Amino acid sequence: MSRYRGPRLKIINRLRALPGLSKKKPNRSGERLVKKKHYKPINSSKYPVRLKEKQRVRFNYGLTERQLLQYVRIARRAKGSTSQVLLQLLEMRLDNIIFRLGMALTIPGARQLVNHRHILVNDRIVDIPSYRCKPQDLISIKDQQRSRNIINKNINLSQKNKMRVPFHLNLLKKKSQYVGLVKKIIDNKRISLKINELLVVEYFSRRV
Amino acid sequence: MARSTDPLVVGRVIGDVIDLFVPSVDMAVYYGTKQVTNGCEIKPSLTVNRPNVQIAGRFYDNSLYTLVMTDPDAPSPSEPNLREWIHWLVTDIPGATDPSQGRELLAYMGPRPPIGIHRYVYALFKQQGPMVMVMPPQQRNNFSTRAFAAHYGLGLPVAAVYFNAQKEPGTRKR
Numbered sequence: 001m002s003r004y005r006g007p008r009l010k011i012i013n014r015l016r017a018l019p020g021l022s023k024k025k026p027n028r029s030g031e032r033l034v035k036k037k038h039y040k041p042i043n044s045s046k047y048p049v050r051l052k053e054k055q056r057v058r059f060n061y062g063l064t065e066r067q068l069l070q071y072v073r074i075a076r077r078a079k080g081s082t083s084q085v086l087l088q089l090l091e092m093r094l095d096n097i098i099f100r101l102g103m104a105l106t107i108p109g110a111r112q113l114v115n116h117r118h119i120l121v122n123d124r125i126v127d128i129p130s131y132r133c134k135p136q137d138l139i140s141i142k143d144q145q146r147s148r149n150i151i152n153k154n155i156n157l158s159q160k161n162k163m164r165v166p167f168h169l170n171l172l173k174k175k176s177q178y179v180g181l182v183k184k185i186i187d188n189k190r191i192s193l194k195i196n197e198l199l200v201v202e203y204f205s206r207r208v
Numbered sequence: 209m210a211r212s213t214d215p216l217v218v219g220r221v222i223g224d225v226i227d228l229f230v231p232s233v234d235m236a237v238y239y240g241t242k243q244v245t246n247g248c249e250i251k252p253s254l255t256v257n258r259p260n261v262q263i264a265g266r267f268y269d270n271s272l273y274t275l276v277m278t279d280p281d282a283p284s285p286s287e288p289n290l291r292e293w294i295h296w297l298v299t300d301i302p303g304a305t306d307p308s309q310g311r312e313l314l315a316y317m318g319p320r321p322p323i324g325i326h327r328y329v330y331a332l333f334k335q336q337g338p339m340v341m342v343m344p345p346q347q348r349n350n351f352s353t354r355a356f357a358a359h360y361g362l363g364l365p366v367a368a369v370y371f372n373a374q375k376e377p378g379t380r381k382r
Contacts, residue, residue, distance in 0.1 A: 046284070046323075080218040080247065082325055082372075083285075198286035202324035205374050 003062055003111065011059050015052060019193060020060040020099060020107035053199035060193050061090050062107050067130070072204045083197035091186045094121065095129035097139065101171050101180040102158035103151045118147040139180035151178060215246035221370050224280045225292060225329050225353050233273075234264035235332050235367035244330070244371045252373050255328075258296070258307075258316035263332065263367075265303025272335040273301040274362060275310070276353050279319065281326040294351040295319065295328065299339045313344040319373045329353075329370040333362035 004011075008022040017026060058068050075086035090096065095110040098119060104110035111129040113119055119126060120140045121133070133139070141151050155171075155178055165171045170181040216222045222229075237244040238260040244250065265271055275298045282293035295317045301310030319328050331353055339360060345351055357363065 046287075050286075076249070076325070080215075081220060196286055198284075198324065202284055202286055205324050 002064060003108065004059060015056045015059060018056060018060040020062070020096070022106055050199045050203040053196055054203045056193070057090070057195060057197075057200050060107070061093065061096060062111060062129075063090075068200075069204060072201065075201075083201045086201065087191055087195075087197050088185050089132070091191060092133050092182075093129065094119070094126060094131040094133055094139075097133050097169065097180065097182065100166055101139065101169055101178075102155050102163050102165060103139075103141075103178065103180070104154055105157060109154070113150070118142050118144075118150065133182050135182055135184050137182045139182070141177060141179075148177060216368060216370070219247055219327060219370060221280075221327060221329050221368065224327075225278060226331055226365050226368060227354065229364040229366070229368070231367050233332060233334070233366040235330070235369065236262045237330055237369055238262075244369050246370055248371050250371045250373055251376055252319050252321065253376060255373065256318040261306050261330070263301060263303060263305065271303035272299075272338060273303065273310075273366075274299045274333045274335055274339070274360075275301060275307055276329075276331045276333070276356065277316075278329050278331070278351060278353055279321075279326050280329065281321070281324065282349065283322055285324040285326065290349040292351045292353060294345060294348050297344065299342055300335070311339075313342060314348070317348070321373055321375050323375065325372050325374045327370050327372055330368065331365045332367040333357055333364075334366045336361055 009024055009026075012018055012022060012024055012026045054068070057063075058065065063071075071086055071089050072082075075082045075089060078085045091100075095104075095107055095114055098104050098110035098113060099107045103119075104113055114129045114131075115127055117125050117127050118141060120142060121131065122138055123140070125142065141147050166186065168182065168184050168186045170183055172179045172181065214222070216226075217228075239250060239254050239257075242250065242254065244259070261275060263273055263275075275296070276294065277296035278292035278294050280292045281288050282290040294314060296307075296312075297314035298307040298310040298312050301307050319326065342360065357365075
């Protein structure tokens with residue numbers, strides 16, 4: 001699948017902080033001065049609000065429009081709240097779990113690790129970033145010095161930045177090698193991205 | 209913390225519309241041949257006409273019931289500032305019968321969700337006796353099932369079921 005390769009700061013300035021896309025912070029000083037209109041639009045549409053929220057999810061998790069639409073369809077078919085299931089599906093992606101474990105500093109970085117076959121799931125190489133992890137999955141690093149060096153460096157950096165491993169995951173150190181364990185499906189309160197997932201479902205509600 | 213598997217809790221019906229209760233009466237809701245089950249998806253085109261509601265019970269038992277159908281997601285799930293929109297209100301339904309035997313305070317209005325996935329909740333309450341001085345709601349929006357039940361001493365529901373619906377895409381003419 002294709003991924004976004006363009007300027008990240010431009011996206012972050014427009015859509016507010018996206019921890020998955022980049023560690024950069026939106027810069028308010030660099031914004032162009034725009035003359036504020038003093039009148040209120042007659043029909044203030046909710047569409048731009050929904051679109052913006054959808055774009056935040058899409059850029060944060062590094063998805064294409066079609067992928068996100070597919071996730072919404074799966075969430076619709078599942079039992080329970082569509083919006084909650086959607087976020088759980090996105091959070092259980094392999095690239096996202098590697099990012100949340102601190103093995104990569106961003107989700108695009110995690111994608112590259114997976115693509116370059118540095119990651120093993122249950123002792124098998126998985127090179128698909130959208131691979132859906134299940135509870136009790138064991139995520140380890142390929143038994144190569146180069147792979148270990150990359151991931152150890154990333155973990156040290158993320159620990160220096162005081163990034164916490166979420167409750168649904170576990171980062172263990174076995175024989176000087178880091179291993180991640182998926183304990184359970186994430187609870188929606190623990191999601192790092194501050195998002196109103198209902199708006200995303202509403203955006204897609206006429207297309208599903 | 210153990211995750212609840214009750215579909216009414218998972219679907220946030222308990223919390224948004226009603227309080228936690230123990231079901232004590234069997235209620236079945238049918239739109240044509242399709243039975244409403246918790247969380248199932250039903251197209252608005254199938255729900256234009258009032259459903260067939262079957263309330264279990266015994267004929268010789270003088271129980272009376274109140275049926276409320278509301279939408280807690282009006283006008284949109286992300287901003288439900290019209291919560292709850294009442295679609296149907298029937299009181300004095302005898303046990304082992306259906307709402308046609310009761311007193312319809314508010315005529316049935318089929319679901320017409322403007323945007324997003326809306327939940328439509330059927331809540332059944334057991335009455336203490338015949339409801340004499342009942343005023344039908346002046347407007348359909350901002351109805352509160354909890355407040356209504358508290359005002360008329362209905363207590364907790366004895367049965368509840370909900371389904372999801374969303375706007376159907378229009379047929380494109382080429």
